[in-house]
Amino acid sequence: MDRQRTDRDDEATAKGRPTLKTLAFMTGLGVTTVSRALKDAPEIGAETRRRVQLVAKQIGYRPNRAGVRLRTGRTNVISLVLNTDREIMSFVSDIIYGVSEVLAETPYHLIVTPYSGSQDPLEPIRYLVETGSADGVIISRTQPNDPRARYMLEHGMPFATHGRTDMGLVHPYHDFDNHTFAMEAVRRLASLGRRRLALLTPPPGLTYYGHTLNGFADALSEVGASEVPFNTVSIDHTIEQIRSRTAQLMRRDTRPDGFVSSGAAATLAIVAGIEDAGLKLGRDVDVVSKQSSDLLHLFRPELLVVNENFRLAGSELARAVLGWIGGAAPGSLQSLSAASDVLAVRLPVS
Amino acid sequence: MDRQRTDRDDEATAKGRPTLKTLAFMTGLGVTTVSRALKDAPEIGAETRRRVQLVAKQIGYRPNRAGVRLRTGRTNVISLVLNTDREIMSFVSDIIYGVSEVLAETPYHLIVTPYSGSQDPLEPIRYLVETGSADGVIISRTQPNDPRARYMLEHGMPFATHGRTDMGLVHPYHDFDNHTFAMEAVRRLASLGRRRLALLTPPPGLTYYGHTLNGFADALSEVGASEVPFNTVSIDHTIEQIRSRTAQLMRRDTRPDGFVSSGAAATLAIVAGIEDAGLKLGRDVDVVSKQSSDLLHLFRPELLVVNENFRLAGSELARAVLGWIGGAAPGSLQSLSAASDVLAVRLPVS
DNA sequence: GTGACAATCTGTAACGTTTCAGTATACTGG
DNA sequence: CCAGTATACTGAAACGTTACAGATTGTCAC
Numbered sequence: 001m002d003r004q005r006t007d008r009d010d011e012a013t014a015k016g017r018p019t020l021k022t023l024a025f026m027t028g029l030g031v032t033t034v035s036r037a038l039k040d041a042p043e044i045g046a047e048t049r050r051r052v053q054l055v056a057k058q059i060g061y062r063p064n065r066a067g068v069r070l071r072t073g074r075t076n077v078i079s080l081v082l083n084t085d086r087e088i089m090s091f092v093s094d095i096i097y098g099v100s101e102v103l104a105e106t107p108y109h110l111i112v113t114p115y116s117g118s119q120d121p122l123e124p125i126r127y128l129v130e131t132g133s134a135d136g137v138i139i140s141r142t143q144p145n146d147p148r149a150r151y152m153l154e155h156g157m158p159f160a161t162h163g164r165t166d167m168g169l170v171h172p173y174h175d176f177d178n179h180t181f182a183m184e185a186v187r188r189l190a191s192l193g194r195r196r197l198a199l200l201t202p203p204p205g206l207t208y209y210g211h212t213l214n215g216f217a218d219a220l221s222e223v224g225a226s227e228v229p230f231n232t233v234s235i236d237h238t239i240e241q242i243r244s245r246t247a248q249l250m251r252r253d254t255r256p257d258g259f260v261s262s263g264a265a266a267t268l269a270i271v272a273g274i275e276d277a278g279l280k281l282g283r284d285v286d287v288v289s290k291q292s293s294d295l296l297h298l299f300r301p302e303l304l305v306v307n308e309n310f311r312l313a314g315s316e317l318a319r320a321v322l323g324w325i326g327g328a329a330p331g332s333l334q335s336l337s338a339a340s341d342v343l344a345v346r347l348p349v350s
Numbered sequence: 351m352d353r354q355r356t357d358r359d360d361e362a363t364a365k366g367r368p369t370l371k372t373l374a375f376m377t378g379l380g381v382t383t384v385s386r387a388l389k390d391a392p393e394i395g396a397e398t399r400r401r402v403q404l405v406a407k408q409i410g411y412r413p414n415r416a417g418v419r420l421r422t423g424r425t426n427v428i429s430l431v432l433n434t435d436r437e438i439m440s441f442v443s444d445i446i447y448g449v450s451e452v453l454a455e456t457p458y459h460l461i462v463t464p465y466s467g468s469q470d471p472l473e474p475i476r477y478l479v480e481t482g483s484a485d486g487v488i489i490s491r492t493q494p495n496d497p498r499a500r501y502m503l504e505h506g507m508p509f510a511t512h513g514r515t516d517m518g519l520v521h522p523y524h525d526f527d528n529h530t531f532a533m534e535a536v537r538r539l540a541s542l543g544r545r546r547l548a549l550l551t552p553p554p555g556l557t558y559y560g561h562t563l564n565g566f567a568d569a570l571s572e573v574g575a576s577e578v579p580f581n582t583v584s585i586d587h588t589i590e591q592i593r594s595r596t597a598q599l600m601r602r603d604t605r606p607d608g609f610v611s612s613g614a615a616a617t618l619a620i621v622a623g624i625e626d627a628g629l630k631l632g633r634d635v636d637v638v639s640k641q642s643s644d645l646l647h648l649f650r651p652e653l654l655v656v657n658e659n660f661r662l663a664g665s666e667l668a669r670a671v672l673g674w675i676g677g678a679a680p681g682s683l684q685s686l687s688a689a690s691d692v693l694a695v696r697l698p699v700s
Numbered sequence: 701g702t703g704a705c706a707a708t709c710t711g712t713a714a715c716g717t718t719t720c721a722g723t724a725t726a727c728t729g730g
Numbered sequence: 731c732c733a734g735t736a737t738a739c740t741g742a743a744a745c746g747t748t749a750c751a752g753a754t755t756g757t758c759a760c
Contacts, residue, residue: 067716417746
């Protein structure tokens with residue numbers, strides 16, 4: 001009967017990190033009281049509260065995530081869902097940094113949930129929702145009719161999209177104003193006397209493909225310029241494909257004298273293609289490009305650039321999901337980043 | 351006494367996802383048996399095992415991570431620790447993708463733990479170890495005498511470093527062979543008749559700074575070339591700093607006729623500096639650069655490049671931590687990626 | 701028929717947290 | 731002095747899992 005019960009009242013044992021039990025023992029209070037005291041519950045005496053919080057701080061108490069998660073179902077995790085083979089590089093790290101920046105001041109951890117381009121984009125989302133692996137999700141490569149957004153909305157999973165949808169459903173998003181970008185780009189080219197413009201589009205299917213296309217078209221008619229179709233390629237294509245397609249285009253009689261490019265890497269390819277055709281940037285043709293880090297001007301000083309701040313996008317997206325989780329109205333968590341401006345502009349909800 | 355006890359034997363309720371209890375009810379077995387059966391324990395009958403696993407698969411049972419974590423302490427999480435402001439961009443996404451690729455086939459999740467350059471690099475590590483937030487850690491920006499590696503070794507936290515240490519301690523790592531890279535770069539420049547070479551180094555303090563420097567020096571004496579010191583700047587400096595420093599260097603009488611650059615973005619700056627000084631790449635000077643994506647040749651076709659595959663590094667690092675967690679000897683989990691080759695070469699342990 | 705033993709299976713407790721339903725004490729108004 | 735009530739605190743149960751210590755069979759040698 002004298003078993004190895006060293007274990008009944010040994011709360012103070014130095015094993016591992018402190019738990020609520022440790023705190024309860026040290027303060028002489030019950031576990032429940034300690035738990036309540038730490039989260040400023042009203043039914044706890046002011047002095048007790050202070051005392052508990054002091055001791056907790058002193059011994060460096062940190063709630064056990066597994067305990068909380070098991071009990072409450074809250075994971076304190078935000079998941080960033082990324083396409084492993086299509087996602088543009090620099091883009092990703094900036095977004096991650098932006099998200100991290102915001103999460104750093106919260107108990108939230110950031111987990112990266114990848115999916116390969118061959119998979120159904122919905123699969124990682126289903127996984128997250130079914131297993132309850134995250135309290136909130138951030139997705140990119142948003143489509144006008146996005147099954148992922150619809151699915152999460154249906155299943156009550158808070159999320160924010162990088163890019164807008166167009167399904168008549170309300171949800172948090174952050175987007176870059178690509179319509180304005182395209183318009184400004186065209187206006188700039190027009191002001192340089194360029195009249196025959198080609199557009200290297202975002203991947204068709206994504207929402208900002210439409211935004212870009214519309215902005216481009218709107219400005220074309222505004223300035224009275226014409227479009228030289230840059231069919232069959234988008235910034236999702238390989239450098240080599242874009243390069244040869246550009247060269248091909250530039251060898252025609254009806255070649256463009258201006259380009260608008262939606263991606264920095266693609267712009268390198270466009271310029272290479274232009275030069276393959278024996279033409280010169282700034283003389284025969286001008287190029288306006290988006291970029292996310294300030295490197296294009298080193299490549300060719302003649303390039304005209306518009307900066308898109310992905311780090312900001314990351315922060316905004318993180319803030320948006322957290323806001324939704326915190327109970328804010330999804331419609332109030334939408335922001336648009338101006339093309340001419342590095343700052344995000346919060347939209348009043350319509 | 352007839353309380354709302356709808357709840358004693360209702361295991362089959364359709365509430366939420368299935369648990370062991372659900373499976374136990376469905377199979378008519380005990381929870382313990384089900385748990386053991388799912389992990390192929392020997393004391394479970396072959397038929398029972400198959401039966402349980404079949405049902406589990408059918409209803410899509412997934413173990414609750416919080417439950418496992420609380421009970422076992424295993425988190426099924428690998429943490430990638432990143433410096434938020436110094437980390438080179440493209441680098442990060444590739445590593446993440448590489449890590450993801452490997453983790454995708456395991457129950458592990460990847461969490462990104464950021465720290466800003468102003469913080470003590472040890473802080474995020476301490477956090478992870480103290481809170482037990484991960485089963486394994488991947489760090490980069492490794493130093494010869496790295497306090498983070500020492501700390502994790504002391505505290506029994508499995509980890510892998512991107513880059514080697516030099517403290518006489520054994521741990522998993524993956525590294526790019528920068529010594530060979532630098533030697534090959536110098537040899538290549540020498541073969542082009544270049545004799546006065548400058549090296550744009552990695553950040554001093556990091557281990558591969560030394561490797562690069564040594565390789566450079568070794569090859570210099572081998573080919574009988576001399577060094578033009580490129581002091582005060584490394585690839586951690588801003589584009590502008592590198593650019594102006596290069597221009598300054600190139601305006602001297604004793605200017606270099608060859609460069610070795612440890613980073614692609616820095617190379618853009620070097621070339622810009624060269625051209626600022628009115629000189630021409632390929633004629634007055636040659637540049638060998640590392641790059642992680644195949645873009646530099648678009649920038650200037652004359653550039654000589656060596657590819658460093660960060661995606662591979664990510665995979666190798668992930669495999670290494672998992673190996674260590676799985677009980678493999680840390681010394682057997684070290685790999686070096688050849689400069690001339692994109693494939694990783696596993697080193698026999700010395 | 702009995703004891704030993706292997707083969708299968710099972711209940712209980714514990715991980716750390718929060719919620720629920722209390723209990724104990726002191727104070728209030730009458 | 732009592733009921734009523736506010737204040738401050740508490741134990742038990744539960745979330746889903748696994749480890750531990752059994753429990754129940756059936757088989758076999760003797």
